[in-house]
Amino acid sequence: ETGVTQTPRHLVMGMTNKKSLKCEQHLGHNAMYWYKQSAKKPLELMFVYNFKEQTENNSVPSRFSPECPNSSHLFLHLHTLQPEDSALYLCASSPLGGVSGNTIYFGEGSWLTVV
Amino acid sequence: AQKVTQAQTEISVVEKEDVTLDCVYETRDTTYYLFWYKQPPSGELVFLIRRNSFDEQNEISGRYSWNFQKSTSSFNFTITASQVVDSAVYFCALSEAQTGGKLIFGQGTELSVKP
Numbered sequence: 001e002t003g004v005t006q007t008p009r010h011l012v013m014g015m016t017n018k019k020s021l022k023c024e025q026h027l028g029h030n031a032m033y034w035y036k037q038s039a040k041k042p043l044e045l046m047f048v049y050n051f052k053e054q055t056e057n058n059s060v061p062s063r064f065s066p067e068c069p070n071s072s073h074l075f076l077h078l079h080t081l082q083p084e085d086s087a088l089y090l091c092a093s094s095p096l097g098g099v100s101g102n103t104i105y106f107g108e109g110s111w112l113t114v115v
Numbered sequence: 116a117q118k119v120t121q122a123q124t125e126i127s128v129v130e131k132e133d134v135t136l137d138c139v140y141e142t143r144d145t146t147y148y149l150f151w152y153k154q155p156p157s158g159e160l161v162f163l164i165r166r167n168s169f170d171e172q173n174e175i176s177g178r179y180s181w182n183f184q185k186s187t188s189s190f191n192f193t194i195t196a197s198q199v200v201d202s203a204v205y206f207c208a209l210s211e212a213q214t215g216g217k218l219i220f221g222q223g224t225e226l227s228v229k230p
Binding site: 042043045048056088090092094099100103105107111 | 146147148150152157158159160161162165167206210211212213214215216217218220221222223
């Protein structure tokens with residue numbers, strides 16, 4: 001059983017829809033992350049939150065809007081996405097953000113298809 | 116600049132064969148960490164190992180072993196007596212002290228173990 005859970009596991013949405021991805025970690029960590037994994041591309045870091053505060057936005061388009069209400073929960077709000085945004089979105093957590101050597105633990109991912 | 120190269124895109128072996136996955140990294144930092152993750156078809160990245168730059172001891176965990184050589188900037192992963200359940204994409208990653216612990220991933224190696 002993973003310590004990082006993501007819902008939904010699969011999502012199909014139209015370009016005009018608004019949807020959200022949810023992530024919850026049960027590891028007592030203080031940092032949470034969103035990564036994007038597209039086919040044939042390396043994992044891309046999108047956002048980092050440390051103690052609920054956003055510490056990194058890796059030039060992500062504004063149609064992706066993260067929200068971190070507390071250290072255990074992370075959301076990714078999706079609005080007017082493009083077909084090229086179809087990918088696996090992985091949530092992750094670590095004891096602390098911004099510290100080298102922290103092991104980052106990943107969830108099972110949310111497979112997103114934009115039609 | 117930091118970089119991780121996994122030159123083997125795909126490897127196919129027959130069950131019980133030994134297989135080595137290569138990982139070469141580039142960094143200017145003297146303090147860094149190296150990781151291996153396994154990604155089965157379900158999507159979750161499963162943490163396998165973390166090594167720091169000051170510890171070059173090889174590590175063995177069951178059928179898994181890792182060979183860290185600073186002289187060649189390599190951190191190779193060997194699976195002994197491979198099994199069908201080992202089929203997955205394996206990622207090598209680098210985290211540097213100077214870049215606040217961000218994980219830099221290689222492109223991944225897709226391992227297929229056939230019965």
